[in-house]
Structures are given as C-alpha cells and as structure tokens.
Amino acid sequence: MKQEPYKIDVKDFLAKGRVGDRSDIEINEKLNIQLDEENVLREISGKVTLTLLETEILAEFGINYFCETICARCLKEFERQGKVKFERGYLIGRRIPEEDKLLVDKNFQIEIGKPALEEITLDIPMKPLCDKSCKGLSPNPKH
Numbered sequence: 001m002k003q004e005p006y007k008i009d010v011k012d013f014l015a016k017g018r019v020g021d022r023s024d025i026e027i028n029e030k031l032n033i034q035l036d037e038e039n040v041l042r043e044i045s046g047k048v049t050l051t052l053l054e055t056e057i058l059a060e061f062g063i064n065y066f067c068e069t070i071c072a073r074c075l076k077e078f079e080r081q082g083k084v085k086f087e088r089g090y091l092i093g094r095r096i097p098e099e100d101k102l103l104v105d106k107n108f109q110i111e112i113g114k115p116a117l118e119e120i121t122l123d124i125p126m127k128p129l130c131d132k133s134c135k136g137l138s139p140n141p142k143h
C-alpha cells in the first residue's frame, strides 16, 4: 500500500478463472502513512486470498502491520504490531457499488489499500501500551 491507491490486477484471474477458483497474493510493503496524531503505519505484510464467485471476487485479507505509536501511560514512542482479518466483495462488470460491496474497476483492478487502512484504523487501540505492565510516568495513576 503506497500513499496512492493500492491496486491488484485481476485481469488474468477473471479471464482464465472459473467459479470457485482461488488465488493468493502476497503483500509486503514498507509505508509511511500518518493515520492520526499518534499513529504512523510503517509496514504491512500478509496475504489476500481471492475467490472467484458468480458475480463478484471475494477477497479475504490476513494482514500484519507495524505502527509507530505513543504509549498512553509513559508517553514513550514504541512500535506496535497488530493483525487484522477481514473480507470484501468486489462486484464484476458493474459500475455502481452496492451496500458493503466494492467494484472490479474498468481496468480489471481491485483497490485494496482503502479497505486495509479502514480496518487497521479500527484496530488501533484508544490507549496503546508499550507493555501491559508499563508503570507510566506516575506511580499512582488516577484511575
């Protein structure tokens, strides 16, 4: 996933594939995407499994990510690793997306960057901790 949309070409998969066919695509990208004030996405890796269905391509994502973040207790910067699993359907030969569905575009590509960023953003904790036992700045946190 680069800053620009991150697309997978599915032309051959559609041309040669039959319903039920599957294809694995490996992902490994170094990144520098500011997700919010405290989180910078540095790397994603993993796999997208495509399955050809009658009217759509089902994409199942299993993605590990590394995010630079700031500990909510000690305010130290650290690198947090996370994992997201999710799926998206990409409609074939359609121009208008349905609810919850994306499209195979006219160049026979599917855009995976945006859904991946959506899911990673949802996965980021409100109060990340550098360590579960982090004592923080104060020995007596107010909670």
Ligand SMILES: [Zn+2]
Residues within 6 Å of the ligand: 071, 072, 073, 074, 075, 076, 129, 130, 131, 134, 135, 136
């Ligand atoms: Zn900490």
